[in-house]
Amino acid sequence: MGARNTLQIPVILSCILLFGAILTTSLEVGYYKKCKFCPQAEDIVRGVVYKYVSKEPGLGAGLIRMFFHDCFVRGCDASILLDPTPQNSNPEKLAIPNFPSLRGFEIIDEAKAALEHVCSGIVSCADIIAFAARDAAFILGKISYDIPSGRLDGKVSNATEVLGALPAPFHNLTVVKALYAVQGLSIDDAVALSGAHSIGRSHCSSFTSRLYPTIDTTMNQGFGSFLRTQCPQNAMDDGVVPQDFVTPNKLDNQYFKNVADLKGLFFSDWSLLTSSETAKLLNDFKNDPELFKTKFAESMVKMGNIGGTQGEVRKTSCRVVNY
């Protein structure tokens, strides 16, 4: 009994400190379990993510991308989830890099509804995104890691902040490196996280500037000719292609093989070959799938630490701020 009490003291202290997260503290693995606010939180999210992603793997890609797009703009604060309102008609989710391509919102909605049912007002939407991305990485890549939690949800979401914060497919390595550095992430993180381009899809409009009027010399010419058949010039609608034609639903190191073969979709993918530092890491990941998995997990955790913990836990829906 005495021993149990002694053990509980640090946990309680840590929970009290975490309550003070509104001030400064860092995130904690197992936050909802340790503090007994909602011990089943991570299991609930996992169940919902499994339900959707096992049926449609592309949605798992959407969740991983959602985490990235959330964290790079105002930190990991679920600002990506807020819907337009009369007071704020232009939130992040309507910005060009997010609309209409970002997907998986319905999974977050369902997870939030399930959580509200059992422990209302406890689990932040920002943590739901972080858990969901982690679970998607496991389902699609057997990549397993603990993700610290205790994030709070932001109250501000502004589409005008998105373009300047996110790397674009036409950016060169210097720009990509600078945008990661702003977030406290290294170029090694950039290379590891780019491995996410081994799953999911891209709209043709994200890379057709590399196909017409001529196929970019930085692209394998045969691959470029093939992409032209998938994305005809002046097509009526914006088609989609897999990011990785070899193992489209597996989060694996195939991306690095593709880039080395000049078969990455984006100029930014190719740009990873343009410094000896990034080219070496790319080659290491290409040759060592386990090394990629380890570094990808580490960089996802690091990305999850971006941003302050100022804010609230949204009530009922992740799409609206509390009154």
Ligand code: HEM
């Ligand atoms: C230089 C950095 C990056 C650039 C320029 C970039 C750009 C893009 C673009 C243009 C698309 C296609 C969107 C579309 O047209 O539908 C895309 C898709 C995707 N990106 Fe990135 N990305 C970058 C880094 C990342 C990172 C760090 C992650 C996550 C760790 C990520 C995960 C994904 C995923 C999973 C998809 C597929 C989404 C889906 O199928 O719904 N990307 N990216």
